[in-house]
Amino acid sequence: MSVVLESESEKTALLNLYSLEGVGSGTLIRLVERFGSAEAVFRQSEAQHQTVPRIPAVVVSRIRAASPDHSTGAQLFSQAAERGIEIRTYWDTNYPPKLRELETDAPAILFIRGTFEADVRRLAVVGTRSATAYGKRVVRDLVLGIRASGIHIVSGLASGIDGSAHEAALEAGLPTEAVFGCGVDRIYPPANTALANRILAAGGGLISEFPLGATPDRHHFPQRNRVIAGLSQGTLVVEAGARSGALITALLAVEYGREVMAVPGAVTNPKAGGCHSLIKNGAALIETADDILQLLEMPQAMAGKAQSVQVPLELSRPESDLMKVLDATEATHIDAIAQSAGMPVGEALGQLLLLELKGAIKQLPGKYFVRA
Template sequence: MEHAELGAWLRLTLSRGVGNDAARRLLARFGLPQDIFTQSPAALREVVTPAQADALAQVPEGWAALLERTAHWLAQAEGDGAMRGLVALGDPRYPRLLLETADPPLLLYAVGAARWLQPDCRDFGVRCGLAIVGSRNPTPQGERHAHDFAQAFAAAGLTVVSGLALGVDGAAHAGALAGAADGVPATLAVVGTGPDRIYPARHRELAHRIAAHGLIVSEYPLGTPPLAANFPKRNRLIAGLSQGTLVVEAALASGSLITARLAAEQGREVFAIPGSIQAPQSRGCHALIRQGAKLVESAQDVLEELRLPAAPAPVADAPAAPPEHPLLAAMGYDPVGLDALVARTGIATADLQVQLLELELAGAVARLPGGLFQRVGVA
């Protein structure tokens, strides 16, 4: 993108009171963004309100500094060699799925593998996205589900879309990276900050891995901090970049349910994994299922609904799984207390605690607050 064109795009996005809808009307009427700023006030008022026309006549505060900062940022490479890009409406790389939504952003800042950001690339190389969202504080079982479902989807050739948040989002990105197929980005992280900010900070290493094998995308200009209002807004992009949205765990009042609602409004599929009736993290999923979301028990359920090929089957001569520990069978998949396990198994408390510790060290059981334990694995 030429310097003058970049400046015009940034000025349009920074003009006070001129949102995406008004900007799209201006672009439809006048063409390129630099042509908007050559129009007379009277011509602008035929398309937008007088207040918006007046705002367009003023150079936004901080525009020149942001222009230089953005140009410099685009010219540099990430430390791991990932490429930086800025994709505007009308660019061949602009995601087709987003164009089908009610509020596509004017600009998308992207950091990722160079093959997905080349000028001749279409839709970032994303042919089919599947969003995975859920609680920032999932149960161990929910976190495992997010990872394993994402790994299966990525192996089947889907790009897993999520928001880089703690909990389910992070597990989904990590799972997708573990199962990445050739020819498509493994995962796409839609962030609620500027593309030069990693939030939360503890996901810095994960973000570098995503940039190397997928994409990090933002609609917010450089330097935008993690403002609370931006995260619900970015959820429309998570839903919009995906053919379907899978909710793993979610409370009744959560951003994940916002994403699911937006997906439904956009005519996309909504899936939900059921959980324990005792767990608050399951109530949002159960509410979605009551409202018509598709109940999911395996990755294959989603792939069949989207009419996509199944994930690769395990190798035929793979070693047989070891027999299940009897205590795991007694636990089931809901959180359970020590007294209940004693009653179910008849094992003495001291021996039961030893077995639970062994299973915990083996990664088969997780210890939860309140003296509860939960089996970890795919049901």
């Protein structure tokens, strides 16, 4: 069905729908694709809502109980407009094509401060928050080395490698974008407020799928990482331990068919363990800026190797709890897994991505999971 969400009333209805508990990006995209607009979703009967795959009954009830004047959505729209924050949706013509490739795994709504070009080449640079001088120097050297390419540098504004990537991009005169795990009306970590302001002043952007006022909850960051991976032609990991969240970004890049690259470090450095595991399992070993440029200019060169990336890790307590829920033969949907494990969906998804990274489980289309 053709979807048009250009008017303010449609975006207000979309925000109202998005504000309902249990309505994440995947649910939102399925609903709007099925009924043609956000406003149309609210006009459907209960029977019609139940025809949409993987929409829990409790979510249907919340949609039907929502205020018909879309007051919550109107408030969100007004707050964004007052602060100069752009609201860009999956159905807008200027939505990033690379993200749209993710289909129902894409963020349905992006809140944007600053400038954010849709169709440009991007490199994600991620790694540990506790970077060494070596890691920071490598990031700077590599980013300065690719400055002539004009590629955008994407990261998460975190301390350590993320911040170094943004700093290096600014020094190189490359556009850079920071993807948040909270609303773009707050800077996290606060220590990087000056860096965020420099990104904006240089013509870069701050992006989030989380609404204004959203706090940097722990389970938001795996979701943030998928946006970083999805926006980019390739993901470069510099200094990541065996349990680093940067490995989630690398795994997601593999799932999305993007290039995965890693910088080796000293065998005595525990922060290099994750990078070494990635390289052992097929990620491209990066020593120079030319390695990055060659890989991104020839996207098929490492495709076979990249698809085999796996990192074996020990199971944490939450991961063990989730493994007890999963079946060896029958796939289980994320909503059912989270409910059985007593976790919020976002937290469960983050733990499941770690399990997939370890090779313990497989993800199937539609956010279904099964033991490997």
